[in-house]
Amino acid sequence: MNGIVYLTGAGPGDYRLLTLRGKEVLGRADVVVYDYLADSRLLEFAPPTAEKIYVGKKAANHTLPQDQISELLVAKAKEGKTVVRLKGGDPFVFGRGGEESRLLHDAGIPFEIIPGVTSAIGAPAYAGIPVTDRTAASSFAVVTGHEDPTKAESSIHWDKLATAVDTLVFLMGVHNLPAITEKLMANGRPADTPAALVRWGTKPVQETLTGTVGDIAEKAAACQFKPPAVFIVGDVVAPRPSMQWFDTKPLFGLSIAVTRTHAQAPALTQQLEELGARCLEVPTIRITPPTDDYEALDAAIDHLSDYDWLIFTSTNGVDAFFRRLHGHQLDSRALGKAKLAAIGSATAKALEPYGLTADVVPSAYCAEGLAAALEPLLNGRERILIPRAKEARSILPDTLRRYGASVDVCEAYCTLPASENGEALKDLLQHKALDVVTFTSSSAVRSFLSLTEASSEALQDITFACIGPITARTCQEAGLKKIITAKTYTTKGLAECIRDWRLKE
């Protein structure tokens, strides 16, 4: 039985512009054959077990020639596989989707087409340029800019095109810009017609250059404007200043490293991206089972009913504890009458999937805040269990013991440097590619410093954004200079703190 090939539009760059249908077929793909322009995060929609084959094309540098790509699709489908052929933008807009589908048809392979948001419309939209407009444009055309306009036999009817269509969008046209604009003017398009180039549209690194048909080629040459970009010609470009919405976001243009664990990074990344930042996820820490063993935690689990309180100081602690509890063939009911305290809102939320609600969440999300919130609730005879990381501060158990409680601190997990990211981090620092580095824990700070082996001088241009005062103090003690600290100790507070800092800059 033959499989099937889905020729799928990946959208122009922002991976969230993938269609629901595209996401659905990716979710059950056996093989993903993908291009240069697709965001690597799109691949995360495919099962981890799916075979992912890069056939990207970078201008003249074809990794796999087109006929071999088609052969590959046919071969994989003949093995009975579900193949997703992911293409930038829309597969039928200068995407060779036509050729691939014809070959699949000839080979007797079932296929489906999943349209995508084309860069011809998506990139202008993110630059605040509508391709049609009731007052400015009643028609638009998408044109290849790849063809050398000076060649005698052109497939483009320049004489008709230049003035017949209100908005012209050229793809693959950056190199031919002087010739394209010449051709337009020679065929009657006025030199003062507004024009724009949008590079890497819909991505946080989007760049826009505006001018007129008469001067844009010169302007682009002067600033060495590089592909990939769409070139837009028409009156619709003029009102851009009042229609910008993406490149005016507060964190637009800022490159921010997210150093928390791979599992936790996306929640912060999403908030920063919403504010327009470009995020680079480079976890400096990873969570592992306890370095010693589970002896203390296992003993505590065996006597869970002895505890009056369970205190969780991180979402990692919650997940590690319940994983171990489930390993003992137990579930939340084993907690019995014990009350629950969580250090902050995220930790409290992490209890919810286990059917639990925190009895206490302090208003200040730190060990000191938690101890203060617990003090009036303790009578001095309680038994308290704190499952957490080994290297955590002793302030919480020490304070609770001072209140008279008997406190067991058990290692539930361990935080280790994510050494696999050391090189990537060094590379980013060397290329001065980071404006801001975010830290949501002191251990992330310490690992960052040990992995990068960077001196504080080498880091002096970077702003370090910390989730709270403890993390900020760790930065200070390491000699870091530009430190900003969230007012509320959550990822939301952290994102807001970076926004407020940027607005003041």
Ligand code: SAH
């Ligand atoms: N099928 C794609 C186009 C492929 S041709 C689509 O529908 O978008 C490749 C050209 O698309 C590039 O040379 C460039 O002109 C344009 N392009 C693709 N992604 C782009 C982006 N994010 N920003 C600007 N132009 C882009």
